[in-house]
Amino acid sequence: MISLALLGTAGWPGGHRRRSGIASLVEVAGVRVLVDAGVGVVRQLAHIGLSVGDIDIVVLTHLHDDHTAGLPALLTFRHTMRRGPLTLIGPPGTTALRDGVLAYMSANTAIRGQEGRLLDPAALFEAHDVEPGIIHSDAGFTVTAVENSHYGLTEFASPQKSYALRFDAPDRSVVFTGDTGESRAVEDLARGADILISEMVTDDDIAAVPPPVQAHMRAEHLSPTQVGRLAAAAGVGTVVLSHYTDASPDDLAAINREFSGALIAGEDLMRF
Ligand SMILES: [Zn+2]
Numbered sequence: 036m037i038s039l040a041l042l043g044t045a046g047w048p049g050g051h052r053r054r055s056g057i058a059s060l061v062e063v064a065g066v067r068v069l070v071d072a073g074v075g076v077v078r079q080l081a082h083i084g085l086s087v088g089d090i091d092i093v094v095l096t097h098l099h100d101d102h103t104a105g106l107p108a109l110l111t112f113r114h115t116m117r118r119g120p121l122t123l124i125g126p127p128g129t130t131a132l133r134d135g136v137l138a139y140m141s142a143n144t145a146i147r148g149q150e151g152r153l154l155d156p157a158a159l160f161e162a163h164d165v166e167p168g169i170i171h172s173d174a175g176f177t178v179t180a181v182e183n184s185h186y187g188l189t190e191f192a193s194p195q196k197s198y199a200l201r202f203d204a205p206d207r208s209v210v211f212t213g214d215t216g217e218s219r220a221v222e223d224l225a226r227g228a229d230i231l232i233s234e235m236v237t238d239d240d241i242a243a244v245p246p247p248v249q250a251h252m253r254a255e256h257l258s259p260t261q262v263g264r265l266a267a268a269a270g271v272g273t274v275v276l277s278h279y280t281d282a283s284p285d286d287l288a289a290i291n292r293e294f295s296g297a298l299i300a301g302e303d304l305m306r307f
Contacts, residue, residue: 037063037176037207039230039307042079046214046234046278048101055079055303057102057278059211059232060090063204064175069093069109070200070211076105077112082304088118092171094178095125096213097185097197098132106132111140114156115147123162124170124178126196133162167198176204181224183215185255199224210271214278216255217265225269230307233262234278237286259286263293273297275307 039062043055056073060083069076069090077087087109096102113121123133140156147153163170171178178200185197199221200211210228215221225231236256241249257265259282266274273296276282282300290298299305 037061037202037204037209039209039232040083041232041275041277041301041303041305042069042083043073043075043105044277044279044301044303045073046101047240047280048099050074051280053303056105058105059277060085061202061209063202064173066091066173066176068178068202071096071102072104072106072109073101074104077108079303083306086116086118087113088116090121092122092124094171094200095123095129095132096200096211097126098128098195099214102214103132107136107139110136110156110160111143114140114153114159115143117154120159120161123160124165125163126180126198127164127166128195129164130162133160136160167196170200176202178202179224181218181220183213183221184218185214185216201225201228210269212257212265214256216257217261222265222269225265225271227270229272231266231269231271231274232277232301233257233265233274235259235262235276235282235286237280237283239283240280259289260293263290266290266294266296271296273299273307275299275301275305277301 040060042058045051045054055075057071058073058076059070061068167180167182170180180198183199199213201224202209208228209230210225211232241252
């Protein structure tokens, strides 16, 4: 049984008055997978009764800081608390990110290591840079990644890769758009999924950023109408919004004009 918890639903760098940074927890076949690790993720885990040591795998959709800023806290606290190995999986650059976190941890490790009780952190945190395809398979579930359209369409072009993810188990399938613009690959990935966790950018969000960023926001994120079209074209059961600022009645109506299935405006700590 796949169960899902939204730990943080606030996209964009910086803080949100009510939401924590982007992170979700997928529990399936006895494995706890953290999808993205935005700022505040350690506290959000505590809110649902888990500690940093209770995560088995972290999968990163992409390496923007609103999806990774909580990773240093997760890893260093886990190391200090002497919990076991953790696997990081993500697009190319994930191993380098892990190495950067280890560098950040080095002072703490040197200090606490004098107590003679810390393991070598490099041995605890295995990292895998993965290409699109099946990026993880376990007894009872698989995780598939496709490259979405979050990078490369505007002057913010990047050689990096950004992924959408699909979790399949016998009872349920869950798809994360990650951060993306319109994408045939994401539509194909989401085909027939029970739950689509989708990002959304509204006109208010676009108006709030400097003009040079607005083209990126329009082309490399999803408007409410585009969320609805994606969900309808893919034939998903339920859309859960995450990675958004606010959803006005007009925004939700725009989705519903395209998509007649269930629509939930996600909030931190919701479970599905
Ligand atoms: Zn983001």
